[in-house]
Amino acid sequence: MDAKKIEDIARQINDSIPAGVKDFAGNLEQRIKTVLQQQLGKLDVVSREELDVQHQLLLRLRQRVDQLEQELAAMKRDQDS
Structure with a gap:
């Protein structure tokens, strides 16, 4: 969480506290x-x-696995022929 969001949350909490308590x-x-x-x-x-970044990496890896599975299946079909 960035510093700006923390400051905003802290300010909101601070604003909700009565003046005497502040x-x-x-x-x-x-x-x-x-x-x-x-x-x-x-x-x-x-x-x-x-x-x-991790999501994009995972997508690329999934595509590569799919490609390798297809190549392996093709090699098995060629072997069985």
Whole structure:
């Protein structure tokens, strides 16, 4: 998750807290952002770009496997003839 999204979430949480609580807590938004970054850092996630790259690689590999299976079937037919 990028820093902009984390900042937006932290800001939304901060905006929902009453003013008196905000004053008491000091720089609550920064603390929330820090905690969010720490917790999100523990998640096992990949970027959308990495997911797309892996998806394309998988498609190419699937095509290659299909091609090799067809070639093997053709070789078996030739052997049986």
